[in-house]
Amino acid sequence: MSAFLSLPIDKKIGRILHITDTHLFACENETLLGVNTLDSFNAVICEIEKKKQYYDLIVASGDFVQDGSKAAYERFATRITQLDIPCVWLPGNHDMLPNLQPVFNEYQIPNEKLILLGENWLIILLNSQVPGKAYGRLAESELSFLSETLQQYSERNTCVFLHHHPVLSGCQWLDQHCLQNTESLQNILKQHPQVKTVGFGHIHQNIEQQWEGRMVFATPSTCAQFKPQCNEFTVDECGPGWRDLSLYEDGTIETQVSHIESTLFIPDLTINGY
Numbered sequence: 001m002s003a004f005l006s007l008p009i010d011k012k013i014g015r016i017l018h019i020t021d022t023h024l025f026a027c028e029n030e031t032l033l034g035v036n037t038l039d040s041f042n043a044v045i046c047e048i049e050k051k052k053q054y055y056d057l058i059v060a061s062g063d064f065v066q067d068g069s070k071a072a073y074e075r076f077a078t079r080i081t082q083l084d085i086p087c088v089w090l091p092g093n094h095d096m097l098p099n100l101q102p103v104f105n106e107y108q109i110p111n112e113k114l115i116l117l118g119e120n121w122l123i124i125l126l127n128s129q130v131p132g133k134a135y136g137r138l139a140e141s142e143l144s145f146l147s148e149t150l151q152q153y154s155e156r157n158t159c160v161f162l163h164h165h166p167v168l169s170g171c172q173w174l175d176q177h178c179l180q181n182t183e184s185l186q187n188i189l190k191q192h193p194q195v196k197t198v199g200f201g202h203i204h205q206n207i208e209q210q211w212e213g214r215m216v217f218a219t220p221s222t223c224a225q226f227k228p229q230c231n232e233f234t235v236d237e238c239g240p241g242w243r244d245l246s247l248y249e250d251g252t253i254e255t256q257v258s259h260i261e262s263t264l265f266i267p268d269l270t271i272n273g274y
């Protein structure tokens with residue numbers, strides 16, 4: 001069985017900050033879809049600091065960088081560790097593990113896939129990356145890790161995180177890049193009603209919907225967003241975002257997405273791909 005991180009919680013409610021798709025570059029002036037991704041990430045973190053909300057854990061769900069560079073991973077690691085909240089991560093399709101891993105190790109951002117949060121909750125992080133591809137797939141090893149962990153901790157309410165969307169977003173151009181073996185995930189989840197939610201990034205938009213009797217959600221990127229329900233690539237005007245999750249002892253979840261409201265981060269709506 002894998003190593004795990006055990007986090008006691010002070011209060012009865014477990015609080016998670018979900019950050020995703022930061023798309024940072026080595027160069028501080030680089031932009032994605034017209035948004036300076038370092039400035040938008042910093043704006044999100046500053047806003048979170050200002051709110052002084054208490055968190056037990058940060059889950060960072062991939063696409064940390066756009067250029068694959070160590071310097072860009074350093075930018076993420078430097079700023080996120082300033083929050084002084086335990087942070088765990090999983091990779092997205094843009095991530096280069098040989099560059100990510102040494103930097104996150106240096107900053108003590110642990111590579112834990114199994115987190116015991118307080119007495120009642122289990123957080124599971126899955127790697128859905130297929131190197132060189134925008135779509136995702138859960139390898140047999142990830143599926144058996146999920147299945148074995150859920151069996152071992154069957155008494156705990158559980159949140160599962162991965163990068164790719166297991167449910168269709170309704171954007172055709174994005175749905176070709178979804179999780180390809182959703183059925184295998186579904187087959188495991190069907191046997192484990194303790195899994196209360198599945199969270200992901202990748203699609204740069206807010207989704208909260210019911211799936212197989214549980215809530216699933218996508219969290220907006222900390223940079224530019226994609227417009228919901230569009231067949232062709234379309235950028236949304238929504239500002240950089242993040243998500244709060246409150247996990248209650250009885251297995252219920254409250255969640256809320258926030259966005260930065262600033263004219264500094266309006267994307268270039270004329271760009272049609274990257």
Ligand SMILES: Nc1ncnc2c1ncn2[C@@H]1O[C@@H]2COP(=O)(O)O[C@H]2[C@H]1O
Pocket residue numbers: 063093094134173174177202203233272273274
């Ligand atoms: N115009 C486009 N049509 C289809 N896919 C695209 C387009 N532009 C970018 N993409 C891919 O879609 C992916 C969506 O999120 P990513 O940031 O992972 O990376 C993106 C690209 O790999």
